[in-house]
Amino acid sequence: MNHAVEPIELARDCEAIAIPGGETVTLPKGTAAFLTQSLGGS
Structure with a gap:
């Protein structure tokens, strides 16, 4: 698994899937x- 070392700031609202539950969420x-x-x- 690869991941960024530094966080990014979201430029727009993004739909995501919460793990492990699988619920759809919106990250503002x-x-x-x-x-x-x-x-x-x-």
């Missing part, structure tokens, strides 16, 4: 966030 503009990427597998 200006929120600090880390980008994470996971490839393949389950």
